[in-house]
Amino acid sequence: MTKPQDKLRGWAAARKAILSGLRFTSLRLRLVVVFGLVALTAAVSASGIAYWLNREAVLTRTQDAVLRDFQQEMQNRAGVLPTHPSQDELQHTAGQMAASSQRFSVLLVAEDESGRTVVGNSGALDPFSLADVPESLRTAVGKEQSITSNNKYPYHLYWQRIIDGDKPYLVAGTKVIGGGPAGYMLKSLEPEEKDLNSLAWSLGIATGLALIGSALLAQAAATTVLKPVHRLGIAARRLGEGKLDTRLRVSGTDELADLARTFNHTAEALETRVADMSARDEASRRFVADMSHELRTPLTAITAVTEILEEELDAETGSVDPMIEPAVRLVVSETRRLNSLVENLMEVTRFDAGTARLVLDNVDIADQITACIDARAWLDAVELDAERGIMSLLDPRRLDVILANLIGNALKHGGSPVRVSVRASDEDADGGGDLLIEVQDHGPGIPEDVLPHVFDRFYKASASRPRSEGSGLGLSIALENAHIHGGEITAANSPKGGAVFTLRLPRDPSALTETPAEPDGANGNGEGA
Amino acid sequence: MGQNASVPSLLLIEDDDAIRTALELSLTRQGHRVATAATGEDGLKLLREQRPDLIVLDVMLPGIDGFEVCRRIRRTDQLPIILLTARSDDIDVVVGLESGADDYVVKPVQGRVLDARIRAVLRRGERESSDSATFGSLVIDRSAMTVTKNGEDLQLTPTELRLLLELSRRPGQALSRQQLLRLVWEHDYLGDSRLVDACVQRLRAKVEDVPSSPTLIRTVRGVGYRLDSPQ
Structure with missing residues (x-):
C-alpha cells in the first residue's frame, strides 16, 4: 500500500533536488551570461573600430603611394609620347611604366594618326584590357573639364576600388594634358587584404579569449558569492536540527561576511536563550527532585513510627484511647498516602531526569500478573486470561507498576470484574514480536473529551471529585514505564461498554539497555556449550 | 556471633536522628537488640566492640559514606549488611551491591519489610542437613x-x-x-x-x-x- 506513496515522495524529492540544483546554478548562469555579454560588447566594439581604422590607414597609404607613382610615370613616360603613338610605342611605354617600384599593370589608350584607337598594355602575362576598367572611370577620365581658378588642369586622376573574381583591385586612370594618351593602371590589393584578414582573425581570437576569460571570471565571482551562501544554507539547516553551537567562519568585510556575522549573532542568541530556558527547566525539575528527596527523610521516620501506632490499633488489648483512635487511624492512612505520593513523585522526576534504568529479567508473564493481583488482594475482582509459559524479557518491578496502576484504575473507575488478557503477537524466530496485555473494565467507559488526557499528570476525570484516592500520577507513570521498555499504552472504549487499556511491550527490549543484564555477558558466549 | 543466640543483635548506622530513633523503636519492637551509630566511623568502632549479627547501613553518611563503610567491613568481616538507601537510583543500588552488601531497602522503609529482610538474611547462616x-x-x-x-x-x-x-x-x-x-x-x-x-x-x-x-x-x-x- 505504501509503495506508490513512497514512489511519489521519491519523485517529489528528486524534483525538488533538481529544482534546487537549477536555482543554485541559475545565479551562476546569470552571472556568466551577463559577464559574457559585457565582454562581448566591449571586445566586438573595440576590435570593430580597430579593424576599420587599420583598414582605412593601410588602404590609403598603399593607394597614395601607387597613385603618386602612377602619376609620376604618366608624366615622365606617357607625357613624352607623341600625340598619335603607334601600338608598339604604347606597348613599350606601358611596359616601362609597369616596371616601377610599385607593381601595377598599365594600359595606355591613344588614337593613332588614322584615328584608330590603339591600346598598349604592360606584360602579356596579366592581360589588362580596357574591359577591366569600369565604364564610369573611363568616362570620368576622358572628360575634359573647363579650367577655372580652382581647377588648373583639364584632366584629372581618378581611381576606384573594384573586386574582380573575389580579388580586390585598385584601378586608376588619367589623361596626359595636351591630347596625350589616356593611361590606366591596375594594382592588386591582395597583400593588403591578406594583412587585414589576418588582423581580423587576431581580433576575433582576442574577442574569443575575452569571452572565455569573462566566463571564467564570472564562475569565480559566482563561486565567491555562492560558496558562502551554500555554507550559510548548511549552517542554517544544522541550526534547525538543533545543533545550536553551529557557527560560520567570518572572513572579509563584504556583505556576505556581514550576513555570516549576523547569522552567528542570531545562533548565539538562540543558543543562550535555549540554554537559559533549559537551565530554568532543569532547575525546576531539580527542585521537584530535591524536594521529594527531602520529603523522604522525615517520611521514613514517620512511617517507621506509624507502624508502631498501627500495631497498637490492631492489638486486641485496646491500649489506644477510643477517643483518639480515629485520629491515629487518619495519621496512619494519610502517612501511607503521602508515602505513595512521594514515591510517585520520585518516579516521575527520575523519568524527567532520564535516570530511570531498566533492570531486565526473563519472567513468566502469567506468574507476574497473578503475583501482582495477589499481592494487592484483587484476586476476586480480576479475571485473568493468560496461559502460563509466555516468557518475556522485561523489568518485573516496572511491569508491576504498570499493571497495578492499570488494574487499580480500572477497579476504581470502572468497577469489577476487571478482565486482564495476555496475548503474544507475531513471535518471530529470534524471540522478537510484541506482548499485548489488555485491561478491560465494565464501567461506563471514558468520556470522549477525557480520553486524550487520561495519561496527563494530575488530570482528574471529573471535577466534581477533586480528591480521588490516587495521586493523579499513576497512569502517567504507567505510560512512562511502558515507554522505557520501548512499549506503549493506549486507552479506548470498548464497543461492548467499559474502558480498555492496551499495553504493548516488545518481548526483547534488551537493545534499549546499554549494559546487558548478564554480568558476564562478554565471555558468556562460549559457556554451556 | 552474638552473645544471645535467640535475640539477634543489630547495628544501625544512620545519621538522621529522627530516622535512627524511629527505626530503633520499630526494630526493638520486632524483637531485635539494636545498637546505633550516627557516623560510619562510630559504626566501625561499635562493630569491633559489640560484634553484632547484622548491620543496617545508611548510604548517605557524613564523613565516610555507606559504600566505603561496607567495603571496610568486608575486608575483615563476612557478617550480613543491609543497605538503607534514600534514593532508589540504580547507580546507588549497583554500587552498594558491588561494595558487598547482601540486600537493600529503599526509604521510606516500612519496619515490617526491614524486619523480614533482616530475618531472611539471618536465616542464611543457619545450619541444615549434614552432607x-x-x-x-x-x-x-x-x-x-x-x-x-x-x-x-x-x-x-x-x-x-x-x-x-x-x-x-x-x-x-x-x-x-x-x-x-x-x-x-x-x-x-x-x-x-x-x-x-x-x-x-x-x-x-x-x-x-x-x-x-x-x-x-x-x-x-x-x-x-x-x-x-x-x-
Missing part, C-alpha cells in the same frame, strides 16, 4: 557450613554461602534469578535480579580459578545460573 558435596577442587560441607577450595577455607558471607548451597543442591540445573531471589533472599515476586548478579559476581571471585571465565557457576543465557562440576 557434603565436591565440585572439582571445591568442597562444600553443609554440616559445618564451610567451603574449602584446594583444602583452604573460603571466607563466604552467609548470603554467598546460601547461594552456593542452593545452587549445589541442584547441580547441573539452571535456576532463574527469580527462583534464586525466592530461595536465597526470600524476596517476593518483585525481587531485584541485580542482587543475584552481584552476589554471583562476588561468589565467582572467591570460588572460581579465573573469575572472568567461570567454570563452576555458569551463566545460562535468558534463564539464570547453574553449578557444574568441572570436567
